[in-house]
Amino acid sequence: MNIEDQLQNLKNEYQGTKAPNYLIYNGWLELKLKLTDRKNNFLSAYLKKALIFAALVLFVLATTAKVSQAAKPGDKLYPLKLATENITSFVTGDQTNKIENRAQEIINLTKENDQNLDAAIKRYEDTVDASKDNTSEKNRQELRNTLHSQEEKLKEAETTSPEDQKLIERALEKTREVQGEIKGARDSNKNEQEGENKNQNSSHSLEGD
Amino acid sequence: MDDLEILLKKAQENDKDAFGKIYSLFYERIYRYCKFNCQNQETAIDICQDTFLRAWKALPGFDTTKGTFQAFLYRIAKNLIIDNSRKKKEERLDYYEHLETKEDFISDIDKDESIKKLKGAIEQLNQKDKQIIVLHYFEELPGSDIAKIIGMHEGALRVRTHRIVKKLKEILEKQI
Numbered sequence: 001m002n003i004e005d006q007l008q009n010l011k012n013e014y015q016g017t018k019a020p021n022y023l024i025y026n027g028w029l030e031l032k033l034k035l036t037d038r039k040n041n042f043l044s045a046y047l048k049k050a051l052i053f054a055a056l057v058l059f060v061l062a063t064t065a066k067v068s069q070a071a072k073p074g075d076k077l078y079p080l081k082l083a084t085e086n087i088t089s090f091v092t093g094d095q096t097n098k099i100e101n102r103a104q105e106i107i108n109l110t111k112e113n114d115q116n117l118d119a120a121i122k123r124y125e126d127t128v129d130a131s132k133d134n135t136s137e138k139n140r141q142e143l144r145n146t147l148h149s150q151e152e153k154l155k156e157a158e159t160t161s162p163e164d165q166k167l168i169e170r171a172l173e174k175t176r177e178v179q180g181e182i183k184g185a186r187d188s189n190k191n192e193q194e195g196e197n198k199n200q201n202s203s204h205s206l207e208g209d
Numbered sequence: 210m211d212d213l214e215i216l217l218k219k220a221q222e223n224d225k226d227a228f229g230k231i232y233s234l235f236y237e238r239i240y241r242y243c244k245f246n247c248q249n250q251e252t253a254i255d256i257c258q259d260t261f262l263r264a265w266k267a268l269p270g271f272d273t274t275k276g277t278f279q280a281f282l283y284r285i286a287k288n289l290i291i292d293n294s295r296k297k298k299e300e301r302l303d304y305y306e307h308l309e310t311k312e313d314f315i316s317d318i319d320k321d322e323s324i325k326k327l328k329g330a331i332e333q334l335n336q337k338d339k340q341i342i343v344l345h346y347f348e349e350l351p352g353s354d355i356a357k358i359i360g361m362h363e364g365a366l367r368v369r370t371h372r373i374v375k376k377l378k379e380i381l382e383k384q385i
Contacts, residue, residue, distance in 0.1 A: 006327045007346045015346040017241035
């Protein structure tokens, strides 16, 4: 007898297997008692999936944002780095980190003779300009200190990369300009306050007379 | 939409009576599949019932476009059978001894000596190959369903089925 015939014989025996009476008469009744109401499970299963998905998305976003911090101007992740910085500075109100990063990029690009230097300086100028408007009165001194330290760093870069002197000078000019504006604004505020104090004193002396 | 699809849709929406009708359509086939693989009535009943219990829980995630319901059901049963055989390896050894008991011996003579030998040869296959033989030759499921249950491509399944039959022949020839 060949194997096909043998398999056919076994198939006949297999298909002749009948379910026991217990399963025929009690199978469904027993099973029905065990079936849990699935509505809550159904919801919680979806909620679980949604939470896992949200956690995954957050993880991917956080990892990409972290990786993007090492991006250089011209890199694909560089816009993400800028976006992350904008969000951080918006939340914390601190603009100095952005200025420091842009200045550091200029210094790095001068070392590498990168073609993106011109664009990086433009970005530095814009950041410095914007920071002047976005910084509160309270943090102006800190901003001025940051600008001062960037000025020192850029001067050093100018001496180490004389071929980029012209471009770096633009960044330095902007740094000094904004420092001056902050100082000017602070001085005029001071003068206004002194003037107000004087007026108050003179009115007090007139009342005394 | 055929009757089974309507019942499935209702069962997915928590209709237990609809699931009861599905149960009545499939329980006998699932039982005999379990019985052949476990060779023990009590275990076969337990696995059969557990298959439907798991199917009920997993039913909301079942998608008719990704496979048939019978493939879905047999896949659950196959996994439970494999889990059971892993847990009870010692019992499987008992089974070989059990094959030689007087009662079985007499009934096997009554049926056919060749069937007994073939059963023994199938028992010597690994779990995956055994399931392929059962699902292909005894349950006569379409290749696409078996491929889904076993987790193989249909082409690879065809080749494997030929090889298993060849292997069975070799085992039987050695017995002679």
